[in-house]
Amino acid sequence: MKRTGLSLALLCGAAPLAGQGVVIAPHAVFMDAQTRSGAVLLYNPNTEPVEVAISFFFGYPATDTAGSVIVRTVEHADSTSPSAAGWIQAFPRRLTVPPLERQTIRLLATPPPGLANGEYWARLVISAKGGQLPVTGVADTAKVKVGLTLEVRTIIGVFYRKGAVQTGVTLAGLRTAVVGDSLAVWARLTQQGNAAYIGSAHAALLDSSGRTLSEMKAPIGVYYTMEPRWALPIGALAPGRYRLRFDLSTGREDLAPELVLPSPPVRDSVEVRVP
Amino acid sequence: MLGLRYAGLMAGATAFNPVAGATGKLGPPASPYIYLWIGGTVSPAVTATPGIYTGTIIVTIAYL
Numbered sequence: 001m002k003r004t005g006l007s008l009a010l011l012c013g014a015a016p017l018a019g020q021g022v023v024i025a026p027h028a029v030f031m032d033a034q035t036r037s038g039a040v041l042l043y044n045p046n047t048e049p050v051e052v053a054i055s056f057f058f059g060y061p062a063t064d065t066a067g068s069v070i071v072r073t074v075e076h077a078d079s080t081s082p083s084a085a086g087w088i089q090a091f092p093r094r095l096t097v098p099p100l101e102r103q104t105i106r107l108l109a110t111p112p113p114g115l116a117n118g119e120y121w122a123r124l125v126i127s128a129k130g131g132q133l134p135v136t137g138v139a140d141t142a143k144v145k146v147g148l149t150l151e152v153r154t155i156i157g158v159f160y161r162k163g164a165v166q167t168g169v170t171l172a173g174l175r176t177a178v179v180g181d182s183l184a185v186w187a188r189l190t191q192q193g194n195a196a197y198i199g200s201a202h203a204a205l206l207d208s209s210g211r212t213l214s215e216m217k218a219p220i221g222v223y224y225t226m227e228p229r230w231a232l233p234i235g236a237l238a239p240g241r242y243r244l245r246f247d248l249s250t251g252r253e254d255l256a257p258e259l260v261l262p263s264p265p266v267r268d269s270v271e272v273r274v275p
Numbered sequence: 276m277l278g279l280r281y282a283g284l285m286a287g288a289t290a291f292n293p294v295a296g297a298t299g300k301l302g303p304p305a306s307p308y309i310y311l312w313i314g315g316t317v318s319p320a321v322t323a324t325p326g327i328y329t330g331t332i333i334v335t336i337a338y339l
Contacts, residue, residue: 028338064295066295068295068296068298069298071337123337133332142325143323143325144319144325144326144328145327146327146328146329146330147327147328147329148329148330148331148332149329149330149331150332151333151334152333152334152336153333153334153335153336154335154336154338155335155336155337155338156338157338218298218300219300219338220339221339
């Protein structure tokens with residue numbers, strides 16, 4: 001667009017718009033072949049009503065070439081994909097949540113007959129439209145006025161389990177590099193079994209005496225193969241040899257432990273040389 | 276321009292590319308909020324028809 005003297009500067013952060021969107025619990029829904037149902041609770045902490053739309057798609061966390069975690073969307077899942085997006089429904093699909101009130105979304109699964117044992121996945125999208133965003137810095141509103149709204153799309157995992165399910169993960173290619181004031185860590189993770197690996201990644205940088213200099217813990221979901229990149233803040237690390245310890249476990253702070261499939265921890269370590 | 280921070284002040288927010296996104300940890304209760312600071316500029320043409328122009332900013336949050 002050609003820049004003219006009639007530019008409007010938008011700085012939405014100048015007047016904070018607190019509490020846009022809705023609070024959602026839980027952060028993942030686990031259903032089984034016995035109950036075939038689940039529920040998600042929405043809470044509107046705002047002073048204005050929020051319009052909410054519910055939808056599903058098939059997708060899963062993956063990584064791009066830089067190691068950033070993305071949600072890979074599969075628009076046309078083939079018959080071999082463990083997609084539940086086509087046979088899970090939400091009630092209601094559209095609603096308005098009044099200020100400071102709660103609403104429950106019920107999920108119902110109607111899987112096709114003869115479904116093989118295993119875990120099937122869908123992503124639930126909760127789209128919340130709130131009020132108008134504040135627009136500031138407008139030099140001249142005599143002719144052109146601007147209105148902005150914010151839509152917050154929250155995506156959570158929905159898991160449908162039938163029969164015996166088990167999970168695991170393999171860890172390979174653990175490597176590091178000092179990048180500025182951080183230690184970048186990469187690893188190749190491959191899901192095992194017939195269910196997604198839902199857990200946490202933990203990395204700790206130790207000095208020669210075994211003292212922990214820096215560590216990080218992050219949630220992880222491994223559905224196929226991914227190569228995530230993490231960063232540990234290390235500041236100005238003295239030249240020398242260090243060791244990075246890395247482990248994956250199925251413990252999650254944000255999910256009920258009885259819902260997360262257990263699997264033995266996986267560990268590896270690698271030497272880190274700082275020139 | 277996007278900034279991510281765990282406190283309600285824009286100063287000190289970590290800038291990130293909205294195309295690439297950012298990964299953060301929400302909670303446990305000691306830090307139950309993530310503040311997202313969004314800024315931008317629109318530059319309508321001088322020949323733009325007078326009126327009210329509207330748009331929607333979409334923020335996507337995906338739990339792993």
